[in-house]
Amino acid sequence: MTAARTAAGEPAVRVRGLRKTYRTFTLRQVVAVDRLDLTVPSGGVHAFLGPNGSGKTTTIRMLLGLVRPDAGTVHLFGTPVPSRLPDVVARVGAIVENPKFVPGFSGRRNLRLLATAVDVPHTRVEEVLERVGLRDRGQDQFRRYSLGMKQRLAVAATLLRDPDLLIFDEPTNGLDPAGIRDVRATMRGLAEEGRTVLVSSHMLAEVEQVADTVSVVARGRLVAEGTVAELLGGGAAADVRVGVADAVRAQALLGTAGWTVRRAGTSLLVGGSPGAAQVNEALARGGVYAHEVALVRRDLEAAFLELTGPGPDGAPGPTVTSAAGAA
Numbered sequence: 547m548t549a550a551r552t553a554a555g556e557p558a559v560r561v562r563g564l565r566k567t568y569r570t571f572t573l574r575q576v577v578a579v580d581r582l583d584l585t586v587p588s589g590g591v592h593a594f595l596g597p598n599g600s601g602k603t604t605t606i607r608m609l610l611g612l613v614r615p616d617a618g619t620v621h622l623f624g625t626p627v628p629s630r631l632p633d634v635v636a637r638v639g640a641i642v643e644n645p646k647f648v649p650g651f652s653g654r655r656n657l658r659l660l661a662t663a664v665d666v667p668h669t670r671v672e673e674v675l676e677r678v679g680l681r682d683r684g685q686d687q688f689r690r691y692s693l694g695m696k697q698r699l700a701v702a703a704t705l706l707r708d709p710d711l712l713i714f715d716e717p718t719n720g721l722d723p724a725g726i727r728d729v730r731a732t733m734r735g736l737a738e739e740g741r742t743v744l745v746s747s748h749m750l751a752e753v754e755q756v757a758d759t760v761s762v763v764a765r766g767r768l769v770a771e772g773t774v775a776e777l778l779g780g781g782a783a784a785d786v787r788v789g790v791a792d793a794v795r796a797q798a799l800l801g802t803a804g805w806t807v808r809r810a811g812t813s814l815l816v817g818g819s820p821g822a823a824q825v826n827e828a829l830a831r832g833g834v835y836a837h838e839v840a841l842v843r844r845d846l847e848a849a850f851l852e853l854t855g856p857g858p859d860g861a862p863g864p865t866v867t868s869a870a871g872a873a
């Protein structure tokens with residue numbers, strides 16, 4: 547099953563030059579998505595990351611044929627959308643906004659209604675309830691479910707047709723920590739079954755823990771793509787924090803080695819070095835012995851703000867970086 551889901555060699559999602567402009571009530575033009583390129587590899591969890599209003603929901607709605615683009619192309623598993631959406635729609639499941647379930651019906655009855663609507667046998671309802679851990683609570687009324695359980699029922703609904711691509715728009719909004727953990731575990735589990743999960747988020751911590759690859763958008767445009775580690779600059783590019791008694795001498799030694807050195811409280815932060823061991827060695831060779839040498843991971847929040855914040859002139863976004871080195 548895993549091979550069949552991913553064997554096509556096509557990315558699950560391929561978007562090129564996508565653009566969508568809205569007109570507000572005051573006839574002001576809002577560019578929601580602006581010549582966006584997006585590639586979601588087949589298999590694994592891909593985070594679609596960006597601040598509020600950066601165009602994530604609009605993009606997802608275009609992937610699903612719910613909003614018509616002004617320009618650009620969308621392919622899902624190599625099939626052009628929306629022109630040939632019917633050919634691929636059964637392979638895609640999405641939770642875009644709060645799913646509509648009947649509050650007074652049980653979770654199971656809600657799913658059975660949906661199963662009938664999409665022509666799936668009711669035996670599949672039991673499978674998906676089991677899959678999201680709701681089989682024992684399937685007889686409870688939907689209105690009695692916690693938010694996390696409601697979200698899991700929504701996932702179960704998307705699984706009815708056994709899709710290869712699942713799209714979640716901000717799935718952890720409003721969930722408590724246990725609910726967030728559940729959603730993350732569900733996403734990982736789906737990816738391990740060979741499916742592709744595309745999850746939009748503005749929550750960096752969520753992305754770091756669950757995503758294999760990430761696309762970062764700001765003001766409707768792609769600003770970076772790659773793995774989380776690549777977006778953070780990788781270990782080699784991280785700073786090294788050094789604690790020494792003689793900071794002046796250490797600063798001179800490290801500067802001579804060609805690295806950038808700046809003060810951070812009582813420590814020094816060394817940038818551009820190949821790693822902590824090399825920094826330590828350079829100090830020792832110069833007769834300076836550090837009481838602390840530690841690799842400091844670049845802060846994800848800082849990296850994200852750097853990527854998505856306004857440029858120095860406050861206007862267009864930062865240039866596109868391909869952290870993965872991919873075209």
Ligand SMILES: Nc1ncnc2c1ncn2[C@@H]1O[C@H](COP(=O)(O)OP(=O)(O)OP(=O)(O)O)[C@@H](O)[C@H]1O
Pocket residue numbers: 568569570576577578579596597598599600601602603604605748
């Ligand atoms: N139907 C609409 N009419 C007018 N403007 C819209 C409409 N939908 C979205 N927008 C605007 O387009 C821009 C992108 O919105 P979108 O909802 O796609 O971003 P988002 O990244 O999903 O944001 P959030 O994380 O807040 O949901 C925003 O400026 C938003 O106000």
